[in-house]
Amino acid sequence: MRLPLTLQSGMAIEAHGGIGIYERDGQYQLYVDAVRLTGEGALYQEFLRLKARLEAEGLFDPERKRPLPERPSKLGIVTSATGAALQDILNTLRRRYPLTEVILAPCAVQGDEAPPQIIRSLAALNAEPGMDVILVARGGGSLEDLWAFNDERVVRAIADSSVPVITGIGHETDFTLSDFAADLRAPTPTAAAEIAVPNAVDLLDGIRMLAGRLNFALQQVSADLRNLLNDRSSRLELLSPAWRLRSDRQLLDELTGRLDQAAQHRLQLMQSEVRSAYRHLSSLNPYAVIQRGYAIVTDHAGSIVRSVNQAQVDDVLDIRVADGMILSRVLSHTDEHPSEGGSDERK
């Protein structure tokens, strides 16, 4: 048989079993198949009765459970100032979330004086302004050790607390009526502290993630603004007078070219006109005629004499021939064709 408790000398127990008689020696032997501490059975019956009554009253209803704060800034503790439970809680809080302010309301957690002290501690913490959550804790022990947390007054005080209560009483397997009345039951004091506060490591991750989103958001905004700026400046570029100037310059260059070409053309035309005029002139050269035996007569004024009417007797006339001039004097003149304009004087 496996015993649920370690038997020690002086322990008061209640045992169940059968009696055997060893006749030869006259000995009675007790074959025990169940054992429990004296009084535990009665306590357990009491526990079940009270539980049923309070349950029927609605004290343990799920609707009564309040949500717990995610990041409590003020946390109360109801436990023994000297117990290991307090150290476990404080170590857990230090490790996970040292930002919370801890208000300790010490009390006895065992014995007759425990219930009124637990109730006073709860009241004192409820009176503290800004209290976010209260831990009610005690280390492991027997059903009798934990009995204060089954005290009806304590259970009612926990249910009536205006601040949410987390219990961490005994070990995983221990259930007290305080656990049922609390907003949340944790299996141990350490677990109660873990449930009460977030983990700083997770929070740091959360902050890093937010900082990352912050950076990304800024990059996004500046990228958007840069794109917008690029778009506008390229549109401005298109409207720049530089383009207009460039096309004006092109037009000017084109006109200059056409001007040059036109002038060139005109010049060539004029040159060829001059050449042809010169050829024409050459063909009209009077001296060429003179070469053929004609002469040109001019009067003293240099006018060419074309008619007899231009010459009077004794007038001096110049006669140009091919190789020089002959100075002559008019002796007479005869009008041969009076109807015509006149003709060269001949000698």
Next chain:
Amino acid sequence: MKESESKLADLTYEQAFSELEQIVETLETAQKPLDETVKLYERGQLLAKYCSALLEQADLRIRQLNPNTGAVETGD
């Protein structure tokens, strides 16, 4: 930024964190002018540093009540 830093010190972790969350939300969803965006960003950076510092450097503050007399003692 001296001004907002001194204001930061007055903020609890919860206040600083929720302001940080709000700023990120704003920057992600709302179109703000550039100078305001930069201001929000810088404020957000400060808040993130402040929150991290609070978490990393904080020391658990413990106060002990004496429920029997109502007096308050400080101690560790």
